[in-house]
Amino acid sequence: MESEAIEDELQSLELEIKDVQGQISALIEHQERLYERKSELKTLLKAVAASGTPVASSSCPDGHGSTAVEKNWSEPFEWDSRADGIRFNIFGISKYRANQREIINATMAGRDVLVIMAAGGGKSLCYQLPALLRGGTTLVVSPLLSLIQDQVMGLAALGISAYMLTSTSGKDNEKFVYKALEKGEDDLKILYVTPEKVSKSKRFMSKLEKCHNAGRLSLISIDEAHCCSQWGHDFRPDYKNLSILKTQFPKVPMVALTATATQKVQNDLIEMLHIPKCVKFVSSVNRPNLFYSVREKSLVGKAVVDEIAEFIRESYSNNESGIVYCFSRKECEQIAGELRERGISADYYHAEMDVNMREKVHMRWSKNKLQVIVGTVAFGMGINKPDVRFVIHHSLSKSMETYYQESGRAGRDGLPSECVLFFRSGDVPRQSSMVFYEYSGLQNLYDIVRYCQSKTKCRRSAFFRHFGEPSQDCNGMCDNCALSSEVKEVDVSDLAKLVVSMVQEMQAKDQRVTMLQLGDKLRTKHKDLSAELKREEIEHLVIKLIVDSVLKEEFQHTPYSTNAYVTIGPLANQLLQGRKTIKTETSSRQMNKKSKRSSSFSGLESKLDELRKEISAAHGSMLPHTVLSTQQIGLISSQKPDSLQELESIIGKLKTDKYGDKILEVMKQCAVSEQLVEDATKEDTCKSRSSKRAKTQKAVVLLESSEEE
Ligand SMILES: Nc1ncnc2c1ncn2[C@@H]1O[C@H](COP(=O)(O)OP(=O)(O)OP(=O)(O)O)[C@@H](O)[C@H]1O
Numbered sequence: 214m215e216s217e218a219i220e221d222e223l224q225s226l227e228l229e230i231k232d233v234q235g236q237i238s239a240l241i242e243h244q245e246r247l248y249e250r251k252s253e254l255k256t257l258l259k260a261v262a263a264s265g266t267p268v269a270s271s272s273c274p275d276g277h278g279s280t281a282v283e284k285n286w287s288e289p290f291e292w293d294s295r296a297d298g299i300r301f302n303i304f305g306i307s308k309y310r311a312n313q314r315e316i317i318n319a320t321m322a323g324r325d326v327l328v329i330m331a332a333g334g335g336k337s338l339c340y341q342l343p344a345l346l347r348g349g350t351t352l353v354v355s356p357l358l359s360l361i362q363d364q365v366m367g368l369a370a371l372g373i374s375a376y377m378l379t380s381t382s383g384k385d386n387e388k389f390v391y392k393a394l395e396k397g398e399d400d401l402k403i404l405y406v407t408p409e410k411v412s413k414s415k416r417f418m419s420k421l422e423k424c425h426n427a428g429r430l431s432l433i434s435i436d437e438a439h440c441c442s443q444w445g446h447d448f449r450p451d452y453k454n455l456s457i458l459k460t461q462f463p464k465v466p467m468v469a470l471t472a473t474a475t476q477k478v479q480n481d482l483i484e485m486l487h488i489p490k491c492v493k494f495v496s497s498v499n500r501p502n503l504f505y506s507v508r509e510k511s512l513v514g515k516a517v518v519d520e521i522a523e524f525i526r527e528s529y530s531n532n533e534s535g536i537v538y539c540f541s542r543k544e545c546e547q548i549a550g551e552l553r554e555r556g557i558s559a560d561y562y563h564a565e566m567d568v569n570m571r572e573k574v575h576m577r578w579s580k581n582k583l584q585v586i587v588g589t590v591a592f593g594m595g596i597n598k599p600d601v602r603f604v605i606h607h608s609l610s611k612s613m614e615t616y617y618q619e620s621g622r623a624g625r626d627g628l629p630s631e632c633v634l635f636f637r638s639g640d641v642p643r644q645s646s647m648v649f650y651e652y653s654g655l656q657n658l659y660d661i662v663r664y665c666q667s668k669t670k671c672r673r674s675a676f677f678r679h680f681g682e683p684s685q686d687c688n689g690m691c692d693n694c695a696l697s698s699e700v701k702e703v704d705v706s707d708l709a710k711l712v713v714s715m716v717q718e719m720q721a722k723d724q725r726v727t728m729l730q731l732g733d734k735l736r737t738k739h740k741d742l743s744a745e746l747k748r749e750e751i752e753h754l755v756i757k758l759i760v761d762s763v764l765k766e767e768f769q770h771t772p773y774s775t776n777a778y779v780t781i782g783p784l785a786n787q788l789l790q791g792r793k794t795i796k797t798e799t800s801s802r803q804m805n806k807k808s809k810r811s812s813s814f815s816g817l818e819s820k821l822d823e824l825r826k827e828i829s830a831a832h833g834s835m836l837p838h839t840v841l842s843t844q845q846i847g848l849i850s851s852q853k854p855d856s857l858q859e860l861e862s863i864i865g866k867l868k869t870d871k872y873g874d875k876i877l878e879v880m881k882q883c884a885v886s887e888q889l890v891e892d893a894t895k896e897d898t899c900k901s902r903s904s905k906r907a908k909t910q911k912a913v914v915l916l917e918s919s920e921e922e
């Protein structure tokens with residue numbers, strides 16, 4: 214054999230080997246995911262079998278957490294009546310939500326507790342109430358300054374002595390806190406710190422030790438505990454060092470709380486915080502008040518903004534708060550501007566803004582002076598506003614977990630709210646070139662792409678599946694459950710083969726191709742197709758093939774960006790040899806643009822809303838929802854209390870003492886003006902009736918006269 218021919222064959226063998234290696238590693242990765250899922254499902258099965266109730270379990274079947282026969286935390290406890298008094302009279306909360314009472318009881322009994330409870334589920338009460346019940350000082354570790362400020366402000370408004378120690382704390386504040394920790398003379402019920410204080414400040418730790426030695430450290434709470442785990446979505450290195458707390462203060466009960474944690478993250482937390490015997494309370498991830506939908510995103514940028522503006526104007530015309538999430542800083546600024554041009558009160562928020570500017574925007578929005586924040590993912594964990602009525606994603610998130618977190622900022626007060634995601638396949642490579650180097654980054658992204666591409670599967674079930682929880686009824690609270698009737702499945706295997714063959718041809722010629730180029734080439738080469746197929750349909754198919762491992766994305770860095778290219782995937786041959794079919798879903802359904810899922814304020818509710826804004830403005834730092842929550846406004850308006858005593862039975866003693874007179878005054882004014890309107894309407898009706906009567910009589914007279922004529 215000529216040496217040239219040998220070299221040729223050698224080269225082609227090397228290429229083939231490389232290809233096979235690629236397929237093997239993709240399959241191994243796939244196999245790992247299957248194993249991981251298998252173990253999740255096994256754990257889930259055990260949990261279901263053990264408890265009979267799949268959610269709200271308080272034991273841990275996998276060797277982590279408490280395995281002994283658990284106490285029944287729902288039974289009566291000696292502190293019940295004191296706890297009820299604080300709940301109602303100080304926090305103004307009329308009844309516990311799922312698991313709150315049990316968590317409080319376990320904490321009061323001195324146990325370590327791990328709480329997994331959905332966003333807005335009411336985790337804060339689970340450590341704030343025991344903090345007041347137990348006496349002494351409760352230490353709360355929380356990751357963000359803005360979250361801490363919000364909490365301290367809210368507690369101060371309830372008359373609870375809460376303080377914080379952060380990098381921005383002034384000298385006087387620091388002196389007060391240290392003295393209170395050391396001497397215990399001043400009242401310090403709840404102390405919030407950032408994790409850096411625990412891991413880096415020796416001074417703080419020594420004061421805390423003194424507080425503990427004097428028997429005054431009564432509870433330690435780790436909020437947003439998923440930050441401990443590098444498998445969580447928001448890992449903070451300083452959280453890793455929090456294990457020191459249990460080592461130093463083993464007898465002080467610890468309560469760790471988070472909104473989302475997969476089994477892996479839960480195990481990690483238990484290990485890292487050194488709480489192997491903790492009682493675990495896992496509530497459902499379900500957020501029944503959120504309506505999830507995905508809308509097709511137009512290729513024309515302005516059309517997307519038009520649709521968003523129309524949606525906000527039509528469904529949320531009472532200035533109800535919302536968030537629009539965007540992919541990039543530039544996009545944020547642009548879309549905020551375009552929404553403003555369309556008459557929506559909107560501003561942007563991203564990481565590259567000056568901190569003061571960011572704080573100002575956040576504050577205007579929190580005080581309902583700005584309706585919409587257009588943010589990047591930087592507008593994240595510190596968002597505590599309970600009455601966010603809509604969260605719109607201008608482009609897809611990087612994973613189901615991130616989407617659950619971001620969309621979950623809607624409706625934390627439990628009232629109906631909407632989560633809309635604008636999806637187009639062309640957005641996928643933008644995201645994939647950002648996440649491909651993260652652990653399971655692409656697989657996580659493809660999971661949310663599947664969520665977006667499906668026109669039949671319940672959106673909620675995707676969350677249950679992701680978090681390893683048995684499905685629950687959606688109650689028609691997603692677009693696919695509410696409007697799925699006109700969806701058709703179409704076999705597009707032939708077209709898919711054309712696409713794959715084209716990628717193969719290009720790869721053989723050593724040419725790289727992006728998704729956009731692939732679509733163009735296909736339409737140029739197969740002119741007959743271009744008349745029938747739109748660009749977005751081809752992109753939709755290419756992304757589907759990538760998600761199904763028939764094609765694959767590869768990445769290359771340039772000095773300015775990372776480009777995503779489409780190459781042959783491990784299952785391409787199965788398709789080409791006819792062993793795999795590809796089906797896409799088409800639907801002719803129209804989203805009902807005038808979906809009015811949020812109830813708008815009635816006259817009295819609007820007046821009470823104005824009152825809470827006035828009180829908040831007069832107090833400077835107090836937020837409107839701290840004065841009265843939207844839920845409380847709803848209760849007052851439906852029950853119409855007419856004495857302070859009746860009002861107290863709805864909103865508790867503290868708020869009644871503070872704002873009761875003003876609330877009753879507003880109610881009186883409203884009743885008077887409603888009466889006036891009613892009287893005027895009655896009068897109008899009478900008048901119109903009598904004029905109608907007169908007209909009828911006239912007509913009769915005319916008729917009679919005509920008859921006479
Ligand atoms: N039992 C209850 N009844 C009515 N409202 C409640 C109850 N418990 C808590 N809330 C209210 O629900 C809202 C959300 O509570 P909280 O901030 O504790 O949620 P969270 O679980 O910590 O959520 P996140 O994960 O977003 O931090 C608050 O406005 C709070 O006052």
Ligand SMILES: [Mg+2]
Nearest residue numbers: 336337436437
């Ligand atoms: Mg919280």
